[in-house]
Amino acid sequence: MTDGVGAAFAPWNSHVAMLTAVLAGFVLAMLAPWVNAAARRATGTVLALGPLGMFIYFASLIGPISQGERIVASFGWATELGVNLSFHLDGLSLIFALLITGIGTLIVFYAGAYLEGHRDRGRFYLWLLAFLASMLGLVLADNVISLFIFWELTSITSYFLIGFDHHREKARKSALQALLVTGTGGLALLAGLILVGVTSGKWEISALLTDPAAMDAMREHALFLPIIVLLLLGAFTKSAQFPFHFWLPNAMEAPTPVSAYLHSSTMVKAGVYLMARFSPVMSGSQEWMAALVIFGGATMVIGAYLAVRQVYLKRILAYSTVSALGVLTFLLGLKAAGGTKDAAQSELALYAAKAFAVFLLAHALYKATLFLVAGTITHETGEKDVRKLGGMWRAMPITMVAAVLAALSMAGFPPFFGFISKEYLFEATLKEPGWGVLLTAAAVLSGVLFVVVSCLVAIKPFFGAKTETPQHPHEAPMPMWFGPAALGVAGLAFGLLPGLVGEPLMSPLVTALMGAPELVNVELISIFNIHFNIALMLGGIVLAVGVVLFLLHNRISRMIEPFDTLNRIGPERWYDAGLAALTWFAAAQTRVLQSGYLRVYLRITIFTAVGLLVFAMLRLENLPLLPDAPEGGWATLLYDDLYKLIAAVLILVGTYGAVHSRSRLAAIASLGIVGYGVALIYLLYGAPDLAITQFLVETLTVILFVFVFYHLPESPRFSGMATRIRDLIAAVTAGAMMTLLVLLAMNVQLRESISGYFIARSVPDGHGRNIVNVILVDFRAMDTLGEITVLAVSAAGVLALLRLRPKLLPISRRRAS
């Protein structure tokens, strides 16, 4: 099924192609374990063909997208609820799709060699490819609910990838932490996305962003601020913004290809993607702008500072990724600050958008490279502490070249692509009229720290005095240097020839960020056409100071070491304390509510129900406690409803017997009489179905009781006087409440009854005269299906309790007759 909008944008076959591109990843993931078993050493190569195919497909769409086209493909899902499986490709989705499939190809290729001989490599590929497909779905999703589903899928696959080495406690704990933090944010996001749909009336993002009336409706709605808060909670947790950043460094427990892929170039950018996606509609909102600039700026500086305080390769890179995510958020904030009001501001917006676009690509290229290089170094040397690494260039020359190319791009040396991104970043902060100086200072500070980080991870291990390492290092196998080398070279090539990416990728990306109706043409600066200005000067200062700081790194580290105690009050402590409090609360309330004594459960249930009922009744006005007397006075009941009275007496006699009998069997039989009496009343009031059911259930219950009580010891009277009084109170309260409720129910009509509808529609729609049955198997069949499923599950539970019970206590086998 297609909707009209989709069909107007794209022919049917491109619909199917888009759907195939997303779903193929999931299919490939399911096949991965078999491929791994069959292809052995070639697994990485074989599986990499999948993402490579997708990359080629998306690359073939660069042409139309760079001409300003958008491709929409929609498949009906639950259309009445506004839920569709729909995809939307514009400049923003395209660059993400290319990064996901392109870097994905190299990672899949790399991981084959990295995990060569690992017992669970098949499982690894299963989750990695499932992640790839989820991430692709996320950035292509047009419908907000589809987006959320793919969003959650990336959280779940990330959980399994971080916890890949699940025999280590640290890995399990980190995986759970990442899942809890991003999952909590995901819940907020769901609420936010639903509010977006409700307030704007548009459930397709592309439809929202092309409809100014819908955007205004959302912006002027009273719930606009909650929408911002909820969306940002989702984005900030996913993209590790301060104070939710702590899960990301811990996620480094994952195998390195995962860190390189999920936790630097793709998944953690999902939050950034979300903010960028909603950027056009949020521009001009002061709250949005302030939140992004403040949190993004703080994350940028704090992340970079924490990065240089680490000693393990991957942790250094992880914190620098946190910082980079801060930069992206910060730039989106600056872009929003621009708004569209006057020329100077829209120039700021344009510069921020350009800086965002270039930095997004530059960071993905160099950070994936550095992670892969870090993985290779640790894989070859067995060492991950950067202080104990040095002089490896002779052993691993190709890896060294890749690392240096990436590091130079990260530091922002000309002519690398990172240099261009740094220029745009400073240009953008300098253009900010109000806080420009402060923002520029923050950007410069993090820029300096970036230089230190890049030297730490890419210069320190390869140069200087050669160190002894646990393993004797060799150059890594080809799949492990091919990816880093390719990405590193790309960083240099794009820097030398910015035209390669400027018009095809950056123009449509900036257009999407600005939400511009016409294609914004982006001509990137390069070393060949740059003019001397403040931004260029700042770039030079950053490089010089950064290199000096790196050379003095050891001395400065010792100086600032005391500040590390600040970690003790950092957000990770809040997380730990929150988790501990939650577990404590769960344990405490379980102790109180789930004591294991049936009588306690009964009491809690009865008093809770009574309490709620009393609360509900107090809210009703003029409680009619007694029904109106029937015509002819109460005495008419005696001879008109004689049968009902007999049934009532029967029930009372049964109750008395059940309570006072000294024999269990007699008590059970008396209870049966009560049940039959109730069934009789149903029958007298003309509900034969209910009556038959009651009779049967009552019979089976008596049999069940007999089987259970058969095992219990004799002497049914255990309880003392005090216990009996307490039980009496519970029983009388429950009974009195029920009586009151029944009396009320006869007189109060809260809602219009639906029975009329069922009576009228039963024969024409349901083809049946028994309304009860028609409701059960037709009108409300979904409820019935749910009920029988629950019944089946509980029966399995009963069976498990009976059969799997540890045989510790011998049950008395005396007869209870």
Add this chain to the structure above:
Amino acid sequence: MRSIILRSATRYLFPIIMLFSIFLLLRGHDEPGGGFIGGLLAATAFVLYAVAYDVSAARTMLRLDVHVFIGTGLLAASLAGIIGIIAGEPFLASQWGTIYIPGLGDMKLGTPLLFDIGVYLVVIGITLMIIFALAEEE
């Protein structure tokens, strides 16, 4: 509870109760009855058999394992829903047709009957699963 009288009576009562339960199942759409009631009644027939003889005899009488009843029942009920989807309507939307039975004339048949048969089987399965397990407790 090894009573000759009960055993002899059960031998005659069992088929009658079973027939009656199927009767209740089939007429349920128009008259009091239906899958739930029919299933409970069929379960009582087997419980009666288990009381008169023993549980293993009742299990033999059942021929299939109780969980097969539950699974088949859930499957039948879901299938009734999926037929709705195949017909291009929402899940569980009822579909009706008439078939001609020689001697009886036209008869209405619809997915609600399949659904009800599913309920019937599930109810037999879970009731017996629990009662048999309790009765076999040592």
